[in-house]
Amino acid sequence: MDDMPATASEPSLNAADAARIQEIVERPQKKKRVPGRGVVLRAALATAVMLWAAFTPLDWGWLAWISLVPLLSIARIPDRLGWTYRLLYLSGFIYWLITLQWMRYGDPSMYIALAAMAFYLAFLWPIFVWLNRTCLHRFRIPLFVFAPILWTGLEYLRSFLFTGFSWYYLGHTQHNWVDLIQISDLVGSYGISFLIVLSNAVITECLPLRWIRRGLGIQSNTATDESSSLNEKLLIQTSGGDRPLLHRLGMIGLSVGLVIGAMIYGQIRRGSEAFPVGPRVSLVQGNFVASLKSDRDQWGEIFQVHYHLTGLSVRFQPDLIVWPEGMFRYPVYETQKGLSNEQLDEILEKEFPEIGLTSDYWNSGDSQQRLSSIADMTDAGLIVGASVFAAEKDKVDVYNSAIFAAPQTGIQGRYHKIHRVPFGEYIPLREQLPLIQSLTPFRGDFGIQAGTNLEVFQYKDWRLLPVICFEDTVPHLVRQLVHQAQERDSAPVDVLVNLTNDGWFHGSSELDQHLITAKFRTIETRTPMVRAVNTGISAVIDGDGVVREPDDFIDLDAKREERDPTKSMKNPETGRYHRQRNLALIADVPLDPRESFYVKYGDWFAAGCLVAVFATFFLSFIIRPSQVASE
Structure with a gap:
C-alpha cells in the first residue's frame, strides 16, 4: 500500500540530469534505508x-x-x-x-x-x-x-x-x-x-x-x-x-x-428574514445519573422533581412543557384493538411470568390518566419521554417513545424512536453472532423495537416534530423526517422537539458535543429545536444554530447548594454551560420561515x-x- 511515485515516461530533464541518471543506473546500488x-x-x-x-x-x-x-x-x-x-x-x-x-x-x-x-x-x-x-x-x-x-x-x-x-x-x-x-x-x-x-x-x-x-x-x-x-x-x-x-x-x-x-x-x-415568535416552552431538566441498572425506588423521586418543576412553570404560562427522554418512569401500556382480556392474560403470563401482570391492570390506563391530568393542570401541551409496552397478538413490543398530551383532550399522539443506539437499546447481529451478546451485560431478549413512522404533534397553530436522544445527531434522519412531514401534510414543521437522557455521561464533554451536533440540524433544516435533557444541556436553538438565552430559569438546587440562582446558560466565570442541575428553562421559540435546499435535495x-x-x-x-x- 506504500506506493513509490511512478516516474513519467518522458520527463523534461536536461542533459546533465540525464547523464547523472545513467551514472546512477550503472553504479552498484546500495540498499536504500x-x-x-x-x-x-x-x-x-x-x-x-x-x-x-x-x-x-x-x-x-x-x-x-x-x-x-x-x-x-x-x-x-x-x-x-x-x-x-x-x-x-x-x-x-x-x-x-x-x-x-x-x-x-x-x-x-x-x-x-x-x-x-x-x-x-x-x-x-x-x-x-x-x-x-x-x-x-x-x-x-x-x-x-x-x-x-x-x-x-x-x-x-x-x-x-x-x-x-x-x-x-x-x-x-x-x-x-x-x-x-x-x-x-x-x-x-x-x-x-x-x-x-x-x-x-x-x-x-x-x-x-x-x-x-x-x-x-x-x-x-x-x-x-x-x-x-x-x-x-x-x-x-x-x-x-x-x-x-x-x-x-x-x-x-x-x-x-x-x-x-x-x-x-x-x-x-x-x-434575509426575521424570526416570528412561536410557542412559549418550559424545558424541564432533572438531574438524575443514569445506569443500566434501573432503581425502581427512585422512580417516585424522579417523578416528583419533574412534576414540581412543571408546577412552578405554570406562572410563566407556557404553551408547551417538555420532559426529557425516559423521565416519566411509569410505563404506558397499550393493547392492540380486538385483543380480548383472556388473550392478553396469556401473553402477559408468557412475557412477564415473574411480575404477575393482569389484563385489568394493563388496561387501566393509569399512566395515560396521569399525563392527561398534568396537561389539564398546566393548561399546556405536554410532551414526555416514556416507555410504551404494546401488546399484540402473541407478543409485547417495547418502544422508547415521546407521548403528547393536550389539555382537556388527553393523549393525542405518540412517537416511537426509529434510530436505536446499538448495545444501548438493541444488540446488533445477536442471532447471527451470539458471542456478541455474551460480551455485554444483557441477557435474554434484551432491547427495544424500532419505530417505523414519523409523527407530527399538532398543537394550536404549531406543528411539532419529536426526535429522541441521539436521533438529533443523525443528519440524514432528521432531514428525512422534516422532508416527509412537509411532503405528507403540505405544511412545514415549526419546531423540532428533542427529548434526551444524557445522565449516562456524568456531566462530561459528551453533553457539550451533543448540543453542538444538534445545532447543525437546525441550520440544515432551517427549523428551530427545543431540547429537554436529563442532567443538561437543555436549550432552545434557533434556525441559525444559535443557542438562545431563556427568558427565565427555575432553579431547584440554588437554595440547597447555597448559591445564586441560575440566570444564564453559561457560568460567567468558566464560560461553560451549566449542567447537572434541576432546572426549568422558560423561553419563546423563534420560528423560522426560510426554506432549506438541504431538506429538499438531501446529501447530494x-x-x-x-x-x-x-x-x-x-x-x-x-x-x-x-x-x-x-x-
Missing part, C-alpha cells in the same frame, strides 16, 4: 493532539484548520516509510479512545463498547492517507483537489455504516463561527468539513518537500541523496511537488475565496464525495503505476 517508524508516529500523534483540542472540552476550533497538515504530509512525501499504516491505525485508535472516553461512564461494560468503537473508527486514518497517496503519486491528482473530497466522503460513509456515527465531524469544530456554518442548509455540515480539509491540503502543498522531510525528522541518506534529488525533480513535474509561486497563490486564493464566499452567503441568509454533495472514494479505491486495483507512467 527506509525512514524510521518514529516519522509516521510523530506526524499522526501531532494530528491526534490538534484534533482532540479542536473539539470539546477545549473547543479550540481554529486548530482544525491546520490539524491535518501532519497527516497529509505523510501522504505527500514520496518516501516509503516504515509501518506507515499500522502506526496510523494505532494513533487513530488512541485518538478515538481519548475522544470518546465519556462512553465509559454508563457501566463497566461500556469499556468494551468504547474499545469496539475506537477499533472501528481508527481505520479511517490509514484509509484516508492511502487514498491520498494513491491519488497524488499514482493518478497525479494534487492533494488540494482530492483530499477534501476523500475526507468528506469518509465522513458521510460513517454516518450510516454499522448504524452510523455522525459525531465529531470536522465541521462541528466551527460551531461558534455562525456565519460560516450557514452553508449547512446547502450541503450539510459536510460542506464545512470540506473547506477545513481544503485549507489543510493547501497548506501542505505550499510547504517545500525539504521542509516537510525536516519537520518529520527524515534524515538524508548519502547513498541515495543524488537519486532522491532527481526523484524530487520528477515529482515537481508529475505529482505536485514544490509548486511554482503562481500555483501556490492560486491554491491559497481558491481556499480563502471559498471561505469568504461561505461567510457572505451566511450573512445574507441570516439577514456528501454522496458525490463518497462515490469518488469508491471510484478511487477500485481504480487503484485496476490502474497500475506502470500504466499511469506510460500515458
Whole structure:
C-alpha cells in the first residue's frame, strides 16, 4: 500500500540530469534505508493532539484548520516509510479512545463498547492517507483537489455504516463561527468539513518537500541523496511537488475565496428574514445519573422533581412543557384493538411470568390518566419521554417513545424512536453472532423495537416534530423526517422537539458535543429545536444554530447548594454551560420561515464525495503505476 511515485515516461530533464541518471543506473546500488517508524508516529500523534483540542472540552476550533497538515504530509512525501499504516491505525485508535472516553461512564461494560468503537473508527486514518497517496503519486491528482473530497466522503460513509456515527465531524469544530456554518442548509455540515480539509491540503502543498522531510525528522541518506534529488525533480513535474509561486497563490486564493464566499452567503441568509415568535416552552431538566441498572425506588423521586418543576412553570404560562427522554418512569401500556382480556392474560403470563401482570391492570390506563391530568393542570401541551409496552397478538413490543398530551383532550399522539443506539437499546447481529451478546451485560431478549413512522404533534397553530436522544445527531434522519412531514401534510414543521437522557455521561464533554451536533440540524433544516435533557444541556436553538438565552430559569438546587440562582446558560466565570442541575428553562421559540435546499435535495454533495472514494479505491486495483507512467 506504500506506493513509490511512478516516474513519467518522458520527463523534461536536461542533459546533465540525464547523464547523472545513467551514472546512477550503472553504479552498484546500495540498499536504500527506509525512514524510521518514529516519522509516521510523530506526524499522526501531532494530528491526534490538534484534533482532540479542536473539539470539546477545549473547543479550540481554529486548530482544525491546520490539524491535518501532519497527516497529509505523510501522504505527500514520496518516501516509503516504515509501518506507515499500522502506526496510523494505532494513533487513530488512541485518538478515538481519548475522544470518546465519556462512553465509559454508563457501566463497566461500556469499556468494551468504547474499545469496539475506537477499533472501528481508527481505520479511517490509514484509509484516508492511502487514498491520498494513491491519488497524488499514482493518478497525479494534487492533494488540494482530492483530499477534501476523500475526507468528506469518509465522513458521510460513517454516518450510516454499522448504524452510523455522525459525531465529531470536522465541521462541528466551527460551531461558534455562525456565519460560516450557514452553508449547512446547502450541503450539510459536510460542506464545512470540506473547506477545513481544503485549507489543510493547501497548506501542505505550499510547504517545500525539504521542509516537510525536516519537520518529520527524515534524515538524508548519502547513498541515495543524488537519486532522491532527481526523484524530487520528477515529482515537481508529475505529482505536485514544490509548486511554482503562481500555483501556490492560486491554491491559497481558491481556499480563502471559498471561505469568504461561505461567510457572505451566511450573512445574507441570516439577514434575509426575521424570526416570528412561536410557542412559549418550559424545558424541564432533572438531574438524575443514569445506569443500566434501573432503581425502581427512585422512580417516585424522579417523578416528583419533574412534576414540581412543571408546577412552578405554570406562572410563566407556557404553551408547551417538555420532559426529557425516559423521565416519566411509569410505563404506558397499550393493547392492540380486538385483543380480548383472556388473550392478553396469556401473553402477559408468557412475557412477564415473574411480575404477575393482569389484563385489568394493563388496561387501566393509569399512566395515560396521569399525563392527561398534568396537561389539564398546566393548561399546556405536554410532551414526555416514556416507555410504551404494546401488546399484540402473541407478543409485547417495547418502544422508547415521546407521548403528547393536550389539555382537556388527553393523549393525542405518540412517537416511537426509529434510530436505536446499538448495545444501548438493541444488540446488533445477536442471532447471527451470539458471542456478541455474551460480551455485554444483557441477557435474554434484551432491547427495544424500532419505530417505523414519523409523527407530527399538532398543537394550536404549531406543528411539532419529536426526535429522541441521539436521533438529533443523525443528519440524514432528521432531514428525512422534516422532508416527509412537509411532503405528507403540505405544511412545514415549526419546531423540532428533542427529548434526551444524557445522565449516562456524568456531566462530561459528551453533553457539550451533543448540543453542538444538534445545532447543525437546525441550520440544515432551517427549523428551530427545543431540547429537554436529563442532567443538561437543555436549550432552545434557533434556525441559525444559535443557542438562545431563556427568558427565565427555575432553579431547584440554588437554595440547597447555597448559591445564586441560575440566570444564564453559561457560568460567567468558566464560560461553560451549566449542567447537572434541576432546572426549568422558560423561553419563546423563534420560528423560522426560510426554506432549506438541504431538506429538499438531501446529501447530494456528501454522496458525490463518497462515490469518488469508491471510484478511487477500485481504480487503484485496476490502474497500475506502470500504466499511469506510460500515458
